[in-house]
Every structure is written in C-alpha cells, then in structure tokens.
Amino acid sequence: MSAAVTVFDVGGTHIRQAWWLPGGELRVRTSRPSPSFKRFPGTGAAELRAMMVKDLCDTVPETPGAVAGVSFGAALDHRSGLVYASAPLWGEHSEPYDLRAALAARRRDVDWHIVNDVTAALLHAAAHPGRAEHRKILLATVSSGIACRVIDRRRGLIPVDSSGLQGEIGHLPARAELAGRPLEATCDCGKPGHLAAYSSGPGIARAADVLREREPGRWSASRLGAATAGGLGFEEALRGALDEGDALAGELLDAVAAPVADVLRTALCLDPEIDEAVLTGGVVHGLGDHYRRALLKSLARQGLYLTSEHTPDWWERRITVAAAGEADGLVGAGIAASAAAAAGSASASVPATVPTTVAVPTALSGPATVAVPPGASTPSGAAA
Numbered sequence: 001m002s003a004a005v006t007v008f009d010v011g012g013t014h015i016r017q018a019w020w021l022p023g024g025e026l027r028v029r030t031s032r033p034s035p036s037f038k039r040f041p042g043t044g045a046a047e048l049r050a051m052m053v054k055d056l057c058d059t060v061p062e063t064p065g066a067v068a069g070v071s072f073g074a075a076l077d078h079r080s081g082l083v084y085a086s087a088p089l090w091g092e093h094s095e096p097y098d099l100r101a102a103l104a105a106r107r108r109d110v111d112w113h114i115v116n117d118v119t120a121a122l123l124h125a126a127a128h129p130g131r132a133e134h135r136k137i138l139l140a141t142v143s144s145g146i147a148c149r150v151i152d153r154r155r156g157l158i159p160v161d162s163s164g165l166q167g168e169i170g171h172l173p174a175r176a177e178l179a180g181r182p183l184e185a186t187c188d189c190g191k192p193g194h195l196a197a198y199s200s201g202p203g204i205a206r207a208a209d210v211l212r213e214r215e216p217g218r219w220s221a222s223r224l225g226a227a228t229a230g231g232l233g234f235e236e237a238l239r240g241a242l243d244e245g246d247a248l249a250g251e252l253l254d255a256v257a258a259p260v261a262d263v264l265r266t267a268l269c270l271d272p273e274i275d276e277a278v279l280t281g282g283v284v285h286g287l288g289d290h291y292r293r294a295l296l297k298s299l300a301r302q303g304l305y306l307t308s309e310h311t312p313d314w315w316e317r318r319i320t321v322a323a324a325g326e327a328d329g330l331v332g333a334g335i336a337a338s339a340a341a342a343a344g345s346a347s348a349s350v351p352a353t354v355p356t357t358v359a360v361p362t363a364l365s366g367p368a369t370v371a372v373p374p375g376a377s378t379p380s381g382a383a384a
Contacts, residue, residue: 005337006060009071009117009329010052012036012088012144013282017059020069020334024127029330037091045093049102052089057107067111069337071120071329072099073145075171077164081114084165085189088144092190113337117141118167119158120332122149125278125322127335134275138267139327142260142291143281145188146170146196148267150274170196174259178207179214183255195263199256201283205234207256211248222248235286242290253287253294261298268318269304280322292321 004019007026015034018026033039035051060068074086076099085094103112115123122139131137131153140148148167151158160166174195176183185206187194197203212219219225223246227237241249268274284291299315300308307314 003063003065003067005334006066006068007071007330007333007337008056008068009120009333010034010056010089011073011117012038012086015055016330018330020330020337022338024331024334026328026330026334034089036089045090045095048090049097049099053099053102053106057103057110060107060110062109065111066107066109067337067341068103068113069333069335070099070103070112070114071117071333072114073117075147075165075168076114076116078115078119078158078160078166079164081112082164084163086145087170087188087196091188094189111337111341113333113340115333115336116147116149117329118147118149120329120336121280121322121327122151122158122278123332123335124329125280125327126151126153128326131276135273136271136275138264138274138277139322140169140260140264140277140279141281142199142201142279142283144201146200146260146281148263150267150271169263170194170200172263174198174262176207176255176259178211178252178255181214183207183210185210195259199260199283201235204238204252204256204283208234208238208252211252215248218248222246224249224252239287239290242287250294253290254297257291257294258298261295264295264319265299265302265304275318277319278322278327279320280327284321285324289321292319295319 004021007018007020009016011034013034013036014031016029016031018029020026035048035055037043037048040048056070060066072083073088075084076082077084081098081100083097083099100112100114103110118139118141121141122137125131125139126137134153136150136152138148138150140146146169148169149158150167158166171187171189171191171194173193176198183198184192185197185203186192187197188202198207212225222241223244224237224241225248227240228234232240238249238252242253264277268277279292296315296319303315
C-alpha cells in the first residue's frame with residue numbers, strides 16, 4: 001500500500017483522527033468529542049450511531065482507492081466487525097450493530113477496516129523492537145472502560161472465541177472493598193458487580209462518592225476532599241492528592257486497583273507464556289506511577305503460589321506501563337488496515353495473521369508536514 005490510510009481511534013470520550021503513512025508514521029492528528037450517551041443525554045442508541053457514522057464518513061477524503069482503519073471502543077466480532085455493545089458510547093444498549101455495513105452504505109468508495117481499540121493498541125505495542133523476543137504479550141487498558149487482549153507473537157495471532165471476542169474483562173464479575181465494607185456498584189452496561197463498575201474511570205469516581213459518604217470526617221480532612229471541595233476536578237484532585245501522599249487517596253486507589261490485580265494474577269497464572277502485561281489508558285496514564293505501584297502492592301500481598309516466593313521480582317519484571325506513543329490505537333488501526341488490504345481481505349476485522357514486525361514510528365506527534373489528500377474534510381477539534 002503506497003497511499004496514506006485515514007485512521008480513527010473512537011473512544012467513549014473522544015474521536016482521534018490522523019493520516020497513517022505506510023512506514024508507520026502519523027500525520028495531521030486531530031481530536032474531537034465522541035457522540036456518546038453521556039454527551040447527549042436522552043438520545044437513543046440509533047441516533048448516536050447515526051451521528052457516529054456521519055462523523056467518520058464525512059472526514060474521509062474522496063480519493064480513488066480510499067482506505068480507512070477504525071480503532072473502535074466496543075466489544076465486537078473480529079471476524080466480521082459486528083459491534084455487540086459499547087457501554088462508554090451507548091450505555092446499556094446491546095443490540096448488535098453492523099458498523100462496517102453502515103459506513104459502507106454511506107461511503108461505498110472507501111475500503112473500511114474495523115478493529116477493537118484494545119486490539120489496535122496491542123498491535124502497535126507488539127511491533128516494538130524491544131518486544132521482539134516475547135512469546136505472548138497482554139495489553140490491558142483502563143479508561144472509561146476496561147478490556148485486554150493477548151497476542152501470540154510467534155504466530156502473529158490474536159485468538160478469538162466462537163463470537164469473535166477476546167479479553168472483555170471489564171464485564172467479568174468482580175469484588176471490591178472500601179472503608180472495611182463491600183463496595184456495590186453498577187456498570188455502564190447496566191449490570192451490577194462488573195470489574196468496570198469499580199475500576200474504570202467512572203467507577204473510581206463512583207467509589208470516591210461512596211468513600212465520602214462512609215467516611216465524611218476523614219474525607220473532609222483529606223487533601224482529596226479539600227481539593228474537590230475547592231472546585232478542582234476529581235481526576236486532577238486525585239492525582240494531586242496521591243502526589244502529596246494523602247492516605248485517603250491512597251486507600252481509594254488501592255481499593256479500585258485490587259480487582260484489576262485479581263484479573264492480571266489469574267491471567268498470568270493460567271498462561272505463563274505471557275512475558276509482559278502492558279498497561280495503558282486514561283486512568284493508568286492520568287495517575288502515573290501511582291497506579292502501577294498500587295497494582296504491584298496488591299500482587300505482592302496476594303501473589304502466585306510458590307512463583308512469587310521463588311522469584312520475588314516476577315511481577316515487577318512483567319507489569320509495565322506503555323510509554324507515550326507506544327500503544328496508539330491510531331497506529332494499530334493503520335497496521336490492521338494495511339495488513340488486511342495487502343492480503344486482499346474484504347473482512348472488517350483484523351486479518352487472520354497480523355504483522356508483528358512493523359517499524360515503530362519515530363515521530364508520532366510532529367507537525368503536519370504532508371499535504372492532506374485532495375477532497376479531505378479537516379475534522380473539527382483541536383490537534384491532539
């Protein structure tokens with residue numbers, strides 16, 4: 001493939017867009033709000049989906065042989081691109097949606113390729129030269145939702161089940177405790193007790209509300225409580241309180257990180273060929289090293305039988321945080337689209353064998369120095 005691919009990374013909060021060049025570089029990066037149920041309260045899923053399709057189609061240039069790669073924040077069938085559900089975008093609505101068909105109906109001139117956003121991030125991370133000798137890599141994202149994927153680098157495969165799914169851990173049953181009592185919460189999908197209900201970005205905010213109700217005196221006396229009372233946004237207040245060593249903020253983070261640690265512990269116990277578990281997402285990067293330390297603290301308290309005893313640094317060596325620009329869904333969308341187009345696949349999904357030796361871009365956020373293809377519509381929003 002010699003032409004640039006229009007790539008999108010669609011999440012519950014933002015749509016990011018760029019041009020992906022064959023060498024793996026991104027140019028003309030932009031970002032704009034996603035049409036989600038939280039941004040448009042009371043709007044039905046059908047209308048939100050129509051808004052999404054229009055947004056994506058209107059910003060792909062009208063050029064011969066146009067190709068678009070979409071990293072989409074939803075549980076979807078990787079064999080067909082059928083979207084099952086997206087709690088961050090559409091809430092409780094879970095009627096399957098053929099996104100590729102809807103996009104193709106509006107823009108038949110575009111070759112559309114769709115992968116889950118976690119899959120896209122993993123494709124980019126797995127292409128890093130430093131992971132060339134890894135057998136398997138797990139990537140988990142903790143943001144407005146939670147999910148993970150595992151790739152077998154030796155075969156270049158991301159296995160899926162009979163529904164075309166893998167790693168939807170955000171909707172696994174989980175348990176959490178806060179202030180000495182069980183924490184009860186409902187996931188954005190409408191089900192109670194899911195991992196994402198406690199440990200996603202919205203879940204952490206809900207847990208903070210519970211902590212304030214259960215421990216009003218401690219909350220008022222804490223730096224976290226004082227910062228939020230002063231009008232500071234919760235995310236910024238939590239990071240600042242953790243930076244200052246606030247005990248209550250640390251207690252909150254420990255409580256919401258523990259269920260994620262439980263899932264990672266089970267995953268690495270069942271599959272010892274996973275050589276690295278890479279963490280990414282808004283929560284992970286927003287809280288910095290505090291998040292990884294909270295996970296390691298939980299895993300040190302309850303580790304793997306015998307392995308943790310005989311190899312004390314086992315978790316430290318395997319649990320990492322993706323560096324900036326190292327697990328970018330935009331790059332992964334380009335990798336998947338390029339591989340599928342090269343294979344002549346009409347599928348919307350990631351090809352049966354995915355490349356794991358793609359060159360890692362050396363500049364992911366530089367200025368736009370290439371011309372936008374003729375007919376392109378520059379998306380609204382600030383440059384990412």
